[in-house]
Amino acid sequence: MNLPSPGDYIDIHNHGAGSRTGIFQIENLMTHENRKPDFETGLTYSGGIHPWFLTQNNLEPHLTIVRELSLHKNIIALGEAGFDKIKGPDQPLQRKAFEEQIRISEEVSKPLFIHCVRSWDELLEVHKKLRPEQPWIVHGFRGKKELALQLISKGMYLSFWFDFIVRPESARLIQSLPHERIFLETDGSDIDIRTIYKKVAADLNLSVSSLIYIIYSNFGAIFKNKMV
């Protein structure tokens, strides 16, 4: 199992950026891609069924893949999984797939990456119903402050990507959040994670090395059983 070293930049969620010195990454594997969590220096993996690629016919076979992935030593977290109102199948099917993946994340004690588009009520409802112990990391967050604080109050973490942090409203939002709930990611883009750290450090009036320390600590809080 690869883990970040103090001083590493952490890209908490991406899709195959490839390993780079000084950057630790969690690379997301989506079940339909049929990729394997092979050992690669400087990165580890998350795995799950992305709601965009879910169908009535592939739910069961893809849950089998998630169960297999969940036990793999190079898989540190489950997901991305969740809800999407713009793209993907009907909500009951999305919910079924999501709830199953929450159960798997709880069974194997690995955190869950969340994909959520315009379905926050549903997300909060499922969280309330299943009361997961594993932390949820909401990736690609770009909502409002009230929503951000509500998710944080439920124990969730928020991860921000380039498209959001360059928006004028992002600085004030990130400034209003507790530092211990923040992650940064490149997601599918080819933006360098160091560019994102630089922008967010400036917005928070911190040095980049302080931000590196904060996010490394946050990683340690979520993956504490792996860090000892």
Ligand SMILES: [Zn+2]
């Ligand atoms: Zn993603």
